[in-house]
Amino acid sequence: MDAFPLQEPSVTSLLILLSFLLTLNLSRVFFDTFLCAGIIGELIVGMIYGTPLLNLLGGDWQTAFQALGYLGLISIVFEGGLRTDIQLAKKNIGLSTCIAAVGIIFPICISILLLHVAFGYTVLQGFAAGAALSSTSLGTTFSILSGANMSKTRMGTALVSAALIDDIIGLILAQTVHGLGDHHVSLAWTISRPLLASFVLLLVTWFLLRFLFVPHTARLFHFARVPKPYNEWIATVILFSTLVFFLAASSYGGTSNLLGAFLAGISISMVESSLKTDETDKEIILPSHVFDRVLLPLQELVLAPLFFATIGFAVPIRKMFQGTVLWRGLVYTFLMLFAKFVSSLCLVAWHHLENKYRPNALPQSETQTREEQLEASCIFPVLIVGFSMVTRGEIGLLIANLAYPGTLDQDLFIITVWAVLLCTIVGPLVVGVIVKRSPPLGKWA
Known part of the structure; x- marks a missing residue:
């Protein structure tokens, strides 16, 4: 064909599409109102309208x-970078790395033990399933x-960094899982390329911001007289x-384009923060203003709901x-909930280390003893971090689909999907119930 023919969609198609978008937003409002977990409603709507159930779409x-949903995911991650307090993130990078490491190692180890010893699968199959359940959405x-x-709290910053790792x-x-079935690809290169690409991208971004954009943007901004x-x-x-550059660099480099989106947001945030307050108060429109005014409503009403619905499609x-x-899926889910929640205990360990080596870091209260303060500043952050890390989502389903049917057979694939799905539901659900109580975060605020 020389061109794609222009055709009027049928009334049935229009009604289905309109009802799909409307139901997505209504379900989010409903679940947000009662459970503070709107993504559960969008996931259910995705299953109903998609291939798993009615296949209306x-x-x-x-x-x-x-x-479009993946654009929503990129927009969500970009916003996360835009809102991240980079100084707070650097101060808590050790804690974030600890949470991420425990959250990866425990699910893989427990998965291999359960699936190999109890259910009779191979170690490789246990590793592939555990890899899917080691992810965090x-x-x-x-x-x-x-x-x-809570995105700008100390706890939230550490949690986001851990999820990014x-x-x-x-x-x-x-x-790695995808390359295990391809004997023509070097496994060492398969493993090392994303790690090397991520390191190089982080290093180049730091260099450009540190020596080029942050020092000189304010001067350029001051002398450039752009008509309003x-x-x-x-x-x-x-x-x-900026977003296109980082997405292209990360994707073609071999690392996650979500890392690229996150770095794009951080880069814009750091450059804007280098401008003096009096320079930005003259009704000047900055990139973050464009995002808040134009893209954020589109993300919240269309793109983000579509992303969470597409998880339901799968x-x-x-x-x-x-x-x-x-029953195996339910048993596996319970163990994977535990395996990921263990990562939140890093907050407890970090908390006691700070108490030991920085005894004056926590201010005294007239109404609480120091022991009561220490306990209060850990309980709710541990629960929030633990159940937030429990959420698997898109990366877990991606790894499971890449491993099926080459490594995972149909039964193990479904068992893995059970765990990914229930963890994706339980995590936001429990966190929503907790945050409705306005929990005290103590030193993690």
């Missing part, structure tokens, strides 16, 4: 919505923290150019209630 629309983590207004390691594990009508146009170009719900698969 068909294959073409689901493919289109997957692409970065997009869901950002949504949970934003909905609870998990995402990078998850990409490496995904490519062009301010928004220039800010829009800068916003999208759940084979019809095959998940067979006897053996069902």
Whole structure:
């Protein structure tokens, strides 16, 4: 064909699409109101309208919505970078690394023990399933923290950094699992390339910000006399150019494009923060203003709901209630909840180390003893971090699909999906119940 023919969609198609978008937003409002976990409603709507249940959308629309939904995920992660307190993140990088490491090692080890020893699968199959369950949904983590207004707390910053590290390691594990069945690809290169690419991208970003953009942007901003009508146009170009550059660099480099989106947000935030307050108070439009005014409403009403609905598209719900698969899936889910929640105990260890080596870090209270203060500043942050890390989401399903059917057979694939799905539901659900009580975060605020 020389061109794609223009055709008017049928009334049935329009009604299905409109009802799908409307139901997505209504379900989010409903679950947010009662459980503070709107993504659960969007996931359920995705299963109903998608292939798993009624298949009202068909294959073409689901493919289109997957692409748009992934743009929503990129937008969520970009916003996370834009809102991140970089100084706070640097101060807590040790804690974040500890949480991420425990959250990766425990699920893989427990998965191998259960599936190999108890269920009779091979060690390789146990590793592949554990790799899927070692991930943390970065997009869901950002949504949970934003909905609870905790994204700029010490706890939230450490949690986001840990989820980002998990995402990078998850990409490496995904490519490793995928490469296990391809004997023509070097396994060493499969594992090392994403890690090396992530390190190089981080190093180049730091160098550009430290020596080029942050020192000189304020001077350029001061001398560039741009007419007011062009301010928004220039800010829009800068916003999208930065995002496209980092997405291209990360994707072609072999690392996660979510890391690229996150670094794009951080880069814009750091450059804007280098401008003096009096320079930004003259009704100047910055890239972050464009995001808040134009992209954020689109993300919240369309793109983000589509992303969480596409997770529902990928759940084979019809095959998940067979006897053996069902009970094994539930057992596996329980152990994977425990395996990921263990990572939150890093806060307890970090808390006691700070108490030992920095005894004056926590201010005294007239109404509480020091022991009561120490206990109060750990309970709720541990629960929030633990159940936020429990959420697997898109990366877990991606790894499971890459391993099926080459490494995972159908039963083990469904068992793995059971664990990913239930963890993705339980995590936001429990965190939503906790944050409705306005918990005290203590030293982690």
